[in-house]
Amino acid sequence: QVQLVQSGAEVKKPGTSVKVSCKASGYTFNRYDINWVRQAPGQGLEWMGWINPNSGDSGYAQNLQGRVSITTNTSTSTAYMELSSLGSEDTAVYYCARLHVVMVTSIPHYIFDFWGQGTEVIVSS
Amino acid sequence: QSVLKQPPSVSGAPGQRITISCTGSSSNIGANSAVHWYQQLPGTAPKLLIFGDSNRPSGVPDRFSGSKSGASASLAISGLQAEDEADYYCQSYDSSLSGWVFGGGTKLTVL
Numbered sequence: 001q002v003q004l005v006q007s008g009a010e011v012k013k014p015g016t017s018v019k020v021s022c023k024a025s026g027y028t029f030n031r032y033d034i035n036w037v038r039q040a041p042g043q044g045l046e047w048m049g050w051i052n053p054n055s056g057d058s059g060y061a062q063n064l065q066g067r068v069s070i071t072t073n074t075s076t077s078t079a080y081m082e083l084s085s086l087g088s089e090d091t092a093v094y095y096c097a098r099l100h101v102v103m104v105t106s107i108p109h110y111i112f113d114f115w116g117q118g119t120e121v122i123v124s125s
Numbered sequence: 126q127s128v129l130k131q132p133p134s135v136s137g138a139p140g141q142r143i144t145i146s147c148t149g150s151s152s153n154i155g156a157n158s159a160v161h162w163y164q165q166l167p168g169t170a171p172k173l174l175i176f177g178d179s180n181r182p183s184g185v186p187d188r189f190s191g192s193k194s195g196a197s198a199s200l201a202i203s204g205l206q207a208e209d210e211a212d213y214y215c216q217s218y219d220s221s222l223s224g225w226v227f228g229g230g231t232k233l234t235v236l
Binding site: 107 | 222225
């Protein structure tokens with residue numbers, strides 16, 4: 001069965017960086033984009049970016065450009081999200097999610113069908 | 126501030142029907158970008174509930190339905206059950222931002 005297993009919780013100082021991993025199993029890793037979404041305490045979901053493991057192409061949310069980097073290691077079926085220059089506003093649960101294309105009456109729909117369990121990142125001095 | 130606007134909370138008694146609205150703009154829902162809905166139970170990852178405006182993934186009860194008109198979409202839940210108490214989020218693709226956008230979430234309370 002498809003599983004995305006993320007690394008454990010992190011506590012970081014302001015100004016430092018954090019790198020969260022997302023290990024995929026149960027499917028061919030290269031065939032599906034991985035997206036990252038975060039959720040600040042008591043807040044809604046915020047999309048951060050995506051990566052195509054096959055090509056290495058990636059894209060990022062405009063408000064995070066320059067601070068976020070998403071990479072993969074295809075030999076271990078693992079995706080990584082690194083966020084730099086951390087501030088208190090980056091305290092959140094970070095999720096990876098698989099992007100799946102579902103065809104309905106010949107119309108493609110791009111959905112986040114499987115999610116990791118989430119990784120809590122706390123930024124505190 | 127979320128790009129897609131949802132009411133912060135809705136409530137209903139068991140057995141009743143409720144709707145949750147999701148209002149976008151001409152760069153996302155109004156541009157005919159599909160709307161997806163997710164259910165998030167406390168302490169868990171979101172789960173896909175409705176995709177492509179009105180399609181249910183396998184395993185989602187037909188009590189859940191979705192619709193879209195213009196730049197807005199709605200999620201309806203009929204025959205409310207205690208287990209439906211959760212946060213609900215809408216999602217769409219925004220062409221101006223070149224990325225996915227979510228609503229701020231709606232907390233459903235089953236009275």
